Amino acid sequence: MFPPLYRIECALPGSVDFYNTDELLNDEERLVRSTVGRFVDKRFIPIVAEHYERGTFPMEIVPELASLGLFGMHLQGYGAAGMSNVMYGLACQELERGDSGLRSFVSVQGSLCMFPINHYGSQEQKERWLPPMARGEVIGCFGLTEPEFGSNPAGMATRARRDGNDWILNGTKRWITNGNLAHLALVWARTDDGIRGFLVEKGTKGFEAREIHNKLSMRASVTSELILDDCRVPASSELPGARGLKGPLSCLNEARFGIVWGSLGAAIACYQSALEYARERVQFDRPIAGYQLTQEKLVGMITEITKGQLLALQLGRLKDRGKASATQISMAKMNNARQALQIARDARSILGANGISLEYPVMRHMANLETVLTYEGTNEVHMLAIGEEITGLSAFK
Amino acid sequence: MNVLVCVKQIPDPNAPGKIDPQSKRLVREGVDLVLDPGDEHAVEAGLQIVEQAGGEVTVLSMGPPKALDAIRKALSMGGARGIHVQDPGLENSDALSTARVIGAVAAGASYDLIICGTESTDGSTGAVPAMVAELLGLPLLSFARKLTAEGKTAQIHRQTDEGYDIVEAPLPAVVTVTGGINEARYPSLRGIMQSKNKEVKALSLKDLGLEGKAGKGALTQEVLTIAPAEARKAGEVVEDKGDGARRIADFLAGAKVI
Numbered sequence: 001m002f003p004p005l006y007r008i009e010c011a012l013p014g015s016v017d018f019y020n021t022d023e024l025l026n027d028e029e030r031l032v033r034s035t036v037g038r039f040v041d042k043r044f045i046p047i048v049a050e051h052y053e054r055g056t057f058p059m060e061i062v063p064e065l066a067s068l069g070l071f072g073m074h075l076q077g078y079g080a081a082g083m084s085n086v087m088y089g090l091a092c093q094e095l096e097r098g099d100s101g102l103r104s105f106v107s108v109q110g111s112l113c114m115f116p117i118n119h120y121g122s123q124e125q126k127e128r129w130l131p132p133m134a135r136g137e138v139i140g141c142f143g144l145t146e147p148e149f150g151s152n153p154a155g156m157a158t159r160a161r162r163d164g165n166d167w168i169l170n171g172t173k174r175w176i177t178n179g180n181l182a183h184l185a186l187v188w189a190r191t192d193d194g195i196r197g198f199l200v201e202k203g204t205k206g207f208e209a210r211e212i213h214n215k216l217s218m219r220a221s222v223t224s225e226l227i228l229d230d231c232r233v234p235a236s237s238e239l240p241g242a243r244g245l246k247g248p249l250s251c252l253n254e255a256r257f258g259i260v261w262g263s264l265g266a267a268i269a270c271y272q273s274a275l276e277y278a279r280e281r282v283q284f285d286r287p288i289a290g291y292q293l294t295q296e297k298l299v300g301m302i303t304e305i306t307k308g309q310l311l312a313l314q315l316g317r318l319k320d321r322g323k324a325s326a327t328q329i330s331m332a333k334m335n336n337a338r339q340a341l342q343i344a345r346d347a348r349s350i351l352g353a354n355g356i357s358l359e360y361p362v363m364r365h366m367a368n369l370e371t372v373l374t375y376e377g378t379n380e381v382h383m384l385a386i387g388e389e390i391t392g393l394s395a396f397k
Numbered sequence: 398m399n400v401l402v403c404v405k406q407i408p409d410p411n412a413p414g415k416i417d418p419q420s421k422r423l424v425r426e427g428v429d430l431v432l433d434p435g436d437e438h439a440v441e442a443g444l445q446i447v448e449q450a451g452g453e454v455t456v457l458s459m460g461p462p463k464a465l466d467a468i469r470k471a472l473s474m475g476g477a478r479g480i481h482v483q484d485p486g487l488e489n490s491d492a493l494s495t496a497r498v499i500g501a502v503a504a505g506a507s508y509d510l511i512i513c514g515t516e517s518t519d520g521s522t523g524a525v526p527a528m529v530a531e532l533l534g535l536p537l538l539s540f541a542r543k544l545t546a547e548g549k550t551a552q553i554h555r556q557t558d559e560g561y562d563i564v565e566a567p568l569p570a571v572v573t574v575t576g577g578i579n580e581a582r583y584p585s586l587r588g589i590m591q592s593k594n595k596e597v598k599a600l601s602l603k604d605l606g607l608e609g610k611a612g613k614g615a616l617t618q619e620v621l622t623i624a625p626a627e628a629r630k631a632g633e634v635v636e637d638k639g640d641g642a643r644r645i646a647d648f649l650a651g652a653k654v655i
Contacts (some may be wrong), residue, residue, distance in 0.1 A: 027466050028589055031473060034431075035584050069586035081586035091586070 036094040066136030072114035078130035086316035088262035098260030099220030100368035111254035113140030118239030142180035143173035160189035179224020197239040206231030263340035274347035334382035398452035435514030437581035440518035453477035472592035473584035479597035491618035494611035496528030609654035
């Protein structure tokens with residue numbers, strides 16, 4: 001573990017809850033939140049700034065993430081915790097209160113890898129991969145986005161061609177979280193029969209992960225390019241239940257739901273940091289929290305956090321009843337990511353020059369949220385998906 | 398090895414506590430209530446015992462309906478079952494009433510060990526475990542910074558100012574543990590989910606045969622006044638005239654830190 005070179009960021013006791021939304025949670029839900037939150041405060045926040053500066057993910061905490069039960073936490077069986085969607089959301093909120101990279105790591109493992117294996121995989125695939133993934137012994141990544149196909153995954157250039165009992169994969173995936181950390185990549189490729197998912201093990205000939213450097217966002221997260229060059233995998237590596245684009249899109253729905261809550265966590269961290277700073281920072285002989293322009297920012301933050309909490313919670317309740325539509329998830333992802341970014345920017349301005357330092361969490365969150373704004377569906381694409389839903393007219397294809 | 402761990406739900410000690418001048422008690426409304434951090438060590442100690450020796454941990458708490466949260470937390474750490482003693486008559490109980498309740502619960506079952514924190518973080522009387530031991534006629538192993546239980550004997554390292562004493566007692570016994578005994582585990586998310594299905598038995602004063610013997614009408618202690626703790630005095634400034642290191646070492650030795 002790294003020595004704590006940086007000032008430990010202060011986690012204020014108590015949660016940000018202006019509308020008593022805690023009343024809407026049950027005991028187990030609150031316990032999930034406090035359990036994950038305490039872990040993040042004690043074990044992750046003291047080390048994140050150092051990792052962020054170095055551009056590394058703290059792999060040393062993976063065994064603890066696993067023993068807490070965070071990997072695949074909302075799945076049933078195979079060593080998974082079997083939590084509700086609201087609990088999953090609350091856990092994501094606390095993880096991202098630490099850093100978007102931490103929530104992304106857990107999201108990718110659970111929602112983008114374990115979920116599709118559990119949902120679309122064969123019995124053999126489930127038994128082989130899910131237990132070690134829940135234990136954190138096998139790390140997964142999700143290869144959908146390509147250099148030329150981001151918002152339009154249907155156009156993907158990666159191909160899978162049948163050769164006897166095997167598949168031959170060719171193509172490039174880019175912006176793949178955990179790519180270089182992963183033992184297993186779920187790669188989506190076009191076949192003569194539509195889009196299919198393939199489980200590609202690290203070390204397979206023709207498969208290579210290359211880390212993407214020079215990132216100014218998500219620095220405590222590993223992002224990679226996956227290169228498939230005549231990569232031969234057995235027929236048993238194909239996910240038998242996934243047919244067409246709805247396979248990967250259903251995974252993204254799961255992960256986006258985590259972002260809805262996670263971005264709230266980042267916003268809460270920024271708000272708490274800005275509020276604490278504004279109360280203590282004295283300019284012109286009084287705390288800057290006493291100036292109207294600062295209060296306008298702080299009130300805007302807490303108002304948007306409160307609205308976001310209600311949006312997330314009702315969405316979670318709908319999802320727990322199997323009633324959350326893709327566009328409902330789109331709306332909450334669009335709103336909460338966008339508002340969190342604005343909150344982070346306002347917090348940064350309240351902290352003045354200190355706001356740009358890794359000694360405080362705000363600019364780290366702000367830079368991360370620039371990614372969160374566009375990954376797993378850009379702000380614009382979510383907006384147009386909702387636009388199509390309410391008008392019946394597509395404005396993007 | 399069957400272990401009873403006594404836990405208490407208290408206002409979050411990380412938040413500034415408020416005392417109600419009327420009841421002269423800590424305000425429990427509108428604040429986060431948590432499992433006493435000292436009790437987490439007791440739960441952990443109990444879990445470690447049964448993980449080695451087999452058996453199970455029963456978690457006992459006396460408190461208002463909300464105290465069920467604290468029991469659930471201990472169950473999500475790995476406790477097997479809970480007992481929740483709640484009764485309007487127990488409101489504002491004193492240490493002896495609490496001890497009588499614990500004693501009555503323990504007397505109705507066969508526990509090899511009763512583990513408590515050294516004292517509650519809110520009330521800090523530190524009297525209940527000794528009273529429980531006395532009421533049950535059991536040995537008390539207090540201030541344990543290490544606990545082992547094998548066969549029919551429990552052994553502890555009792556924390557002292559200078560170091561520790563090794564103390565043994567036959568089982569069953571009452572043990573109090575210090576914060577230094579272990580690092581309490583986080584409840585796992587799986588544990589939280591499983592805790593929902595674990596049995597928590599609710600008991601009243603009547604169930605325990607303690608009507609009129611504990612709580613209202615049986616209190617032996619009363620809080621008469623409360624006063625704020627004396628403010629911390631300014632520290633001593635040591636100016637280094639070449640003897641700084643020695644003076645710091647002397648100070649630390651005086652405080653028995655080194």
